[in-house]
Amino acid sequence: MAIIGQDIAKAAKILEEGGLVGLPTETVYGLAANALNIEAVTAIFETKQRPSFDPLIIHTDSIAKVKTYTRSMDPRLLRLAERFWPGPLTLLLPRGEMISDLVTSGLDTVAVRIPNHPLALSLLKRLDFPLAAPSANPFGYISPTTAAHVEAQLGDKIPYILDGGPSDIGIESTIIGIEGDKLIVYRLGGMSLEMLSAVAGHLHVNAHSSSNPKSPGMLKSHYAPRKPFYLGELSNLMKVHQGKKIGILAFDQLLADCPASFQEVLSPSGDLSEAAQHLFSAMRRLDTLDVDLIIASTVPDRGLGLAINDRLRRAAATE
Ligand code: TXA
Numbered sequence: 001m002a003i004i005g006q007d008i009a010k011a012a013k014i015l016e017e018g019g020l021v022g023l024p025t026e027t028v029y030g031l032a033a034n035a036l037n038i039e040a041v042t043a044i045f046e047t048k049q050r051p052s053f054d055p056l057i058i059h060t061d062s063i064a065k066v067k068t069y070t071r072s073m074d075p076r077l078l079r080l081a082e083r084f085w086p087g088p089l090t091l092l093l094p095r096g097e098m099i100s101d102l103v104t105s106g107l108d109t110v111a112v113r114i115p116n117h118p119l120a121l122s123l124l125k126r127l128d129f130p131l132a133a134p135s136a137n138p139f140g141y142i143s144p145t146t147a148a149h150v151e152a153q154l155g156d157k158i159p160y161i162l163d164g165g166p167s168d169i170g171i172e173s174t175i176i177g178i179e180g181d182k183l184i185v186y187r188l189g190g191m192s193l194e195m196l197s198a199v200a201g202h203l204h205v206n207a208h209s210s211s212n213p214k215s216p217g218m219l220k221s222h223y224a225p226r227k228p229f230y231l232g233e234l235s236n237l238m239k240v241h242q243g244k245k246i247g248i249l250a251f252d253q254l255l256a257d258c259p260a261s262f263q264e265v266l267s268p269s270g271d272l273s274e275a276a277q278h279l280f281s282a283m284r285r286l287d288t289l290d291v292d293l294i295i296a297s298t299v300p301d302r303g304l305g306l307a308i309n310d311r312l313r314r315a316a317a318t319e
């Protein structure tokens with residue numbers, strides 16, 4: 001069992017000694033280690049059972065520090081950073097010398113983000129190295145949005161989880177990079193396309209490739225519960241799976257004539273940010289119920305709805 005607490009000095013000491021810490025962020029909890037320490041980064045891959053071709057995001061607390069870990073910053077990405085950091089946005093930047101191939105899986109870019117969480121920021125401020133931190137879940141499973149989620153899956157493998165309460169955004173960061181002169185979104189996430197394009201202009205979304213993914217968050221089957229998970233129109237899916245015990249993930253209202261205890265409503269008021277905040281904990285709860293399968297419906301395709309639907313489709317994908 002990991003110790004769960006709010007002791008930043010303790011977390012910093014473990015990290016300085018090359019250990020792993022559960023890190024709260026506004027998107028999801030991370031599994032953090034010193035990004036400049038090869039053994040510590042190796043331990044992240046082992047603990048998560050993550051394939052080494054899946055690169056990590058490094059986290060820090062200022063644009064000045066980001067500049068020391070990267071070679072340059074395109075003016076449009078700099079504008080996004082100045083406007084939205086700290087926040088749920090990850091930028092792919094030319095990798096600086098300090099950052100090893102292990103972190104970037106041999107790519108010439110490094111993914112960087114300044115998270116918007118008071119505990120994470122005060123921890124990062126004390127450290128003289130960035131933190132590599134993938135989501136703190138076994139590879140392919142649902143990302144954690146509370147310290148208890150981290151404890152449930154990785155608690156026997158890490159000494160300490162910094163408890164920053166439930167993640168505000170609830171869904172991983174949006175990942176953006178540049179190819180030629182085009183801004184490309186590689187992962188839909190906690191920062192909406194509407195907000196980003198208001199600052200950066202037109203964005204190309206390239207988040208759906210499933211073979212040879214540039215970003216394994218792009219793998220078709222990802223973020224998946226262990227129970228069979230089906231996406232579609234709920235009353236229709238109920239008919240298809242008649243006779244089975246069914247968990248239901250609904251957007252804004254309970255499905256009539258089904259027990260409420262087997263249902264999760266993401267946002268009774270139909271608010272997409274609230275729905276994103278509840279998505280992963282709702283999927284986890286349904287996954288632990290005594291049900292044969294889970295059914296879910298998509299949400300409206302605007303704001304954070306795009307990222308929510310992306311996660312639901314990947315959870316339902318079978319390859
Ligand atoms: O919100 C988040 O981003 C959370 C919190 C903890 O910050 N982190 C997170 O990390 O979601 P992870 O490792 O679960 O997802 C990182 C994604 C992966 O899909 C990885 O392939 C992609 O970022 N990535 C990292 N470096 C990359 C690079 N240089 N080029 C393309 N994709 C990259």
Ligand code: MG
Pocket residue numbers: 134135143
């Ligand atoms: Mg992840």
